[in-house]
Amino acid sequence: MFDNRRIRKHGHTAQALVLSAKEHSTFSSNEKPRYDFVLEVRPEDRAPFQAHVRQAFYIAERKPVEADLVQVKYEPSTLKVIFDLAGDPRFDLEAMQARTNQLNRETRRLRDERGS
Secondary structure (H helix, E strand, O other), X not given: OHHHHHHHHHOEEEEEEEEEEEEOOOOOOXXXXXXXXXXXXXXXXXXXXXEEEEEEOOXXXXXXXXXXXXXXXXXXXXXXXXXXXXXXXXXXXXXXXXXXXHHHHXXXXXXXXXXX
């Protein structure tokens, strides 16, 4: 957990391709289900590398799936990787709502221009 905080604050940012995404266990409990991801991390300043990430997501929460391109942060010395999904409208509810509002405004503007 402390590693994740340190990486979130000081880690390097990179794009990553989701190679696989599987539920860690089908055992049901009150906890959020955990998922195991295999990523191909593609830093700008070094060769791509594979990383494994285990993260919990709420059942109704959108999570990365195979072939998604996502943003991650990683520790260069250990190559430990965490997701950095904040601000991505596919996974961040606030970003999703902001994007929806923007699209609605653009649609209204286009409709008003055509109707005038």
